[in-house]
Amino acid sequence: MLYDVFVDPFVQMAQMPDxxxxxxxxxxxxxxxxxxxxxxxxxxxxxxxxxNFAQGIMVVFAALTLVxxxxxxxxxxxxxxxxxxxxxxLAWTTERVVLRPLVNQxxxxxxxxxxxxxxxxxxxxxxxFGGNTKTMITEQLFLPKGAIDVSMxxxxxxxxxxxxxxAVIAGAMVAGLAVFFQYTRIGRALRAVADSHKxxxxxxxxxxxxxxxxxxxxxxxxxxxGIMWGARSDVSFGLQVIALKALPVLILGGFxxxxxxxxxxxxxxxxxxxxxxxxxPLVGGGIESWLAYLIALAFLLFRPQGxxxxxxxxxx
Amino acid sequence: xxxREAGQYKSTYESDMAVFPIRQDLVGVLAILAAAYVIVxxxxxxxxxxxxxxxxxxxxxSIGLNxxxxxxxxxSLGTGAFMGVGAYACYKLTTIFPGVNIIxxxxxxxxxxxxxxxxxxxxxxxIKGFYLAVATLAAQFFLQWCFVRIPWLYNYNASGAIxxxxxxxxxxxxxxxxxxxxxxxxxxxxxxxxxxxxxxxLVRGRIGRQWMAIRDMDIAAELMGIRPLHAKLxxxxxxxxxxxxxxxxxxxxxxxxxxxxxxxxINLSFNVLFMVIIxxxxxxxxxxxxxxxxxxxxIFLKFGLPAMGVPLGGATAEHLTHIIIGTLIIFFLIxxxxxxxxxxxxxxxxxxxxxxxx
Numbered sequence: 225m226l227y228d229v230f231v232d233p234f235v236q237m238a239q240m241p242d243x244x245x246x247x248x249x250x251x252x253x254x255x256x257x258x259x260x261x262x263x264x265x266x267x268x269x270x271x272x273x274x275x276n277f278a279q280g281i282m283v284v285f286a287a288l289t290l291v292x293x294x295x296x297x298x299x300x301x302x303x304x305x306x307x308x309x310x311x312x313x314l315a316w317t318t319e320r321v322v323l324r325p326l327v328n329q330x331x332x333x334x335x336x337x338x339x340x341x342x343x344x345x346x347x348x349x350x351x352x353f354g355g356n357t358k359t360m361i362t363e364q365l366f367l368p369k370g371a372i373d374v375s376m377x378x379x380x381x382x383x384x385x386x387x388x389x390x391a392v393i394a395g396a397m398v399a400g401l402a403v404f405f406q407y408t409r410i411g412r413a414l415r416a417v418a419d420s421h422k423x424x425x426x427x428x429x430x431x432x433x434x435x436x437x438x439x440x441x442x443x444x445x446x447x448x449x450g451i452m453w454g455a456r457s458d459v460s461f462g463l464q465v466i467a468l469k470a471l472p473v474l475i476l477g478g479f480x481x482x483x484x485x486x487x488x489x490x491x492x493x494x495x496x497x498x499x500x501x502x503x504x505p506l507v508g509g510g511i512e513s514w515l516a517y518l519i520a521l522a523f524l525l526f527r528p529q530g531x532x533x534x535x536x537x538x539x540x
Numbered sequence: 541x542x543x544r545e546a547g548q549y550k551s552t553y554e555s556d557m558a559v560f561p562i563r564q565d566l567v568g569v570l571a572i573l574a575a576a577y578v579i580v581x582x583x584x585x586x587x588x589x590x591x592x593x594x595x596x597x598x599x600x601x602s603i604g605l606n607x608x609x610x611x612x613x614x615x616s617l618g619t620g621a622f623m624g625v626g627a628y629a630c631y632k633l634t635t636i637f638p639g640v641n642i643i644x645x646x647x648x649x650x651x652x653x654x655x656x657x658x659x660x661x662x663x664x665x666x667i668k669g670f671y672l673a674v675a676t677l678a679a680q681f682f683l684q685w686c687f688v689r690i691p692w693l694y695n696y697n698a699s700g701a702i703x704x705x706x707x708x709x710x711x712x713x714x715x716x717x718x719x720x721x722x723x724x725x726x727x728x729x730x731x732x733x734x735x736x737x738x739x740x741x742l743v744r745g746r747i748g749r750q751w752m753a754i755r756d757m758d759i760a761a762e763l764m765g766i767r768p769l770h771a772k773l774x775x776x777x778x779x780x781x782x783x784x785x786x787x788x789x790x791x792x793x794x795x796x797x798x799x800x801x802x803x804x805x806i807n808l809s810f811n812v813l814f815m816v817i818i819x820x821x822x823x824x825x826x827x828x829x830x831x832x833x834x835x836x837x838x839i840f841l842k843f844g845l846p847a848m849g850v851p852l853g854g855a856t857a858e859h860l861t862h863i864i865i866g867t868l869i870i871f872f873l874i875x876x877x878x879x880x881x882x883x884x885x886x887x888x889x890x891x892x893x894x895x896x897x898x
Binding site (some may be wrong): 275321322325326329330331332333335336337339340341342343344345346347348350351465468471472474475479507510511513514517518520521524525 | 615663666667669670671673674675677678681682684685688689806810813814817821856858859860861862863864865866867868869870873874877
C-alpha cells in the first residue's frame with residue numbers, strides 16, 4: 225500500500241517521461257484556465273472587496289452570448305464586439321442596481337448578492353439562448369485547430385494548437401492587464417481604490433466609475449476564458465461547477481494578488497492532473513473533483529493568507 | 541390592538557428569558573401548530589407532498605446551517621454533503637438493524653453527520669470567512685465523491701442509490717412505496733417542531749451565547765474565557781447534526797428513494813445557504829421564512845401560473861424561476877440585508893403600536 229502511494233507513481237514518472245510531460249502540459253493548460261477565472265475574481269475583489277461568485281457564470285454567459293449571436297446570423301467578429309458591449313452593459317447594470325444600493329454592507333451580504341446575480345444570469349442566458357450545449361465558433365475566430373506531435377524523451381507528446389494559443393493569449397492578456405494597471409491613469413486609480421476606498425475617494429477618484437471599469441475588465445477576462453474553455457470542450461452551464469475550482473486557486477495565491485492567481489492556477493491545474501493520473505487509480509479515479517480543494521485545505525493550515533496575499537492582521 | 545404586552549409583568553429572570561416572553565406569541569405559535577396539524581392535512585396529497593414535506597425538510601436543514609453561519613458566523617458550503625452523510629448513515633443503520641424503528645435511526649444518523657462535521661470543522665480554528673467556505677467546499681466534493689465511489693455505503697446495489705426500505709410506525713407505513721404523504725407529513729412535522737424547540741433553547745442558553753460571542757468577535761470572546769475550540773467545534777457538530785437529520789428526512793420521508801444518488805450536490809448546499817440568508821442570519825423564524833420563499837416561488841411558477849391560465853412551458857418556467865429567484869435575492873438584500881426575519885420583527889413592532897401613532 226505504502227509502496228503504491230509513495231514509490232510506484234514516481235517510478236512510473238521516471239520510466240515514461242513522455243507521459244509525464246504530456247500530463248504536465250494538460251495540467252498547465254487546465255491551470256491557465258483556472259488562473260483566468262481566478263483573475264476575474266481577484267480583479268473585482270481588489271477593487272471593490274466583493275467576492276464575486278458570479279464570475280463563473282459570467283464566463284458561461286459571455287461565451288453563450290457570443291455563440292448565440294453568431295447562431296442568430298451575426299458575423300463572428302461583429303458578434304465578438306457586440307458581446308463585449310453586452311459585458312459592458314452587464315457591468316454598468318450590476319454597479320447601478322446591485323452594488324450601489326448595497327454599499328457598506330457586510331461582505332457576506334455582497335457575496336449573497338452576487339449569488340442572486342448568478343441565478344439571474346443563468347436564467348437570462350437560458351431564456352434567451354436556450355439551455356442546450358453549444359459549440360464554440362473556433363474557426364470563425366481564427367483560432368488554430370489540430371495538434372502538433374513532438375517526439376521527445378523516447379515517446380510522442382501531443383500539443384493541441386488550441387491549447388498553445390490559449391496559453392499565449394492568456395499570457396498576453398495578463399501582460400496587458402499588468403501594463404494597464406501600472407502605466408495608465410485608470411490603472412493607477414484602480415490601484416488606489418484597491419489600497420483604500422476612503423483615501424481614493426478623498427483624492428477625487430469616483431468609486432462608482434472604477435467599479436464599472438473593474439467589472440467590465442472582469443467581463444472581458446470572462447469572455448476570453450469562455451472562448452478558450454468553450455473551444456476546448458463546449459459551451460454549457462456545467463462550466464459553473466468548474467468555476468468553483470477558482471476558489472482553491474485563490475486560496476493558494478491569495479485573494480488580492482494577480483500574480484498569485486496565475487501561479488495558484490498553474491499549481492492547482494498541474495497538481496490536479498498529476499494526482500488524477502498517478503494517484504487516482506489507487507482509489508478508483510475521479511479524484512479530480514476534490515483534490516484541488518484538499519490541496520488548498522492543506523495549504524491553508526500552513527499559510528492562511530496564501531502565497532502572495534496580504535498578511536492578515538487582526539485587532540480587537 | 542390585539543398584540544399588546546401591557547399588563548404582562550415579568551418578575552423573574554427566567555420569565556424574561558422565556559421562549560415566548562409575550563403571551564400573544566405563545567398563542568400565535570399554538571395557533572400555527574394547530575393549523576399545521578389540523579388544517580394542512582385537509583389540503584390534499586398534492587399540497588402536502590409537493591409543498592409541505594420539502595418545506596419542512598428545508599426548514600430543518602436551514603436551522604442547521606443557521607446555527608453555524610448565523611449564530612457562530614462560520615460560513616459553510618458543505619451543507620449538502622453533511623445532509624448526505626445523514627441519509628447514508630440512516631440507510632446503513634436501518635439495513636443493518638431493520639428491527640429498530642426508523643425514526644430512531646433518523647434521529648441517530650445525525651450523530652454520524654456531526655462527527656464528519658467536526659472533522660471538516662477543524663480548519664475553522666485557524667481560518668474564517670471565505671477561506672473557511674472553501675474548506676467546507678472540500679468536504680462537499682470529497683463526501684459527494686465518497687457517496688458514489690464507496691459501494692459499501694449504498695449496500696452494493698445496482699442503481700448506486702439509496703433504496704428506501706418500507707418501515708412502519710404504529711402500524712402506519714412511514715417510509716417506502718406504501719407510505720402516503722399524510723403519515724410522512726405528520727412524522728416530519730413532529731420531528732421538525734421538536735428540533736426547532738431544541739434549537740431555540742440551545743441558542744438562548746450558554747452554548748448559544750458562546751456562539752454569538754464568537755461570531756461577534758472571536759478574539760474578544762476568547763479573552764472573556766470562551767474556548768474557541770469548544771465553541772466552534774460544538775457549533776459544527778450541532779449544525780451538522782441538524783443537517784444530517786434533515787438529509788435522512790429528505791431521503792426517507794420526502795424522496796422515498798429513486799433518483800437520489802445525485803441529490804446531495806453543491807446546488808443543495810447553495811439553496812440552503814440562500815434560505816438562511818434570505819430568511820435572516822441568526823434567526824430561527826427566518827429559517828421558516830427563507831425556506832418558504834425559496835421553495836414556494838418555483839412551485840408557484842411551475843404549478844400555480846398554469847393553473848391560473850398563464851401558459852408556461854416546463855423549460856421556460858425553469859428559466860423564469862432562475863431569473864425571478866435571482867432578482868428576489870438581490871431585491872431582499874437591498875430592501876432588508878438582515879433578511880425576512882428583520883421585516884417580521886419590524887412588522888411586530890409596528891403592530892404593537894397599531895392603531896395608535898405611539
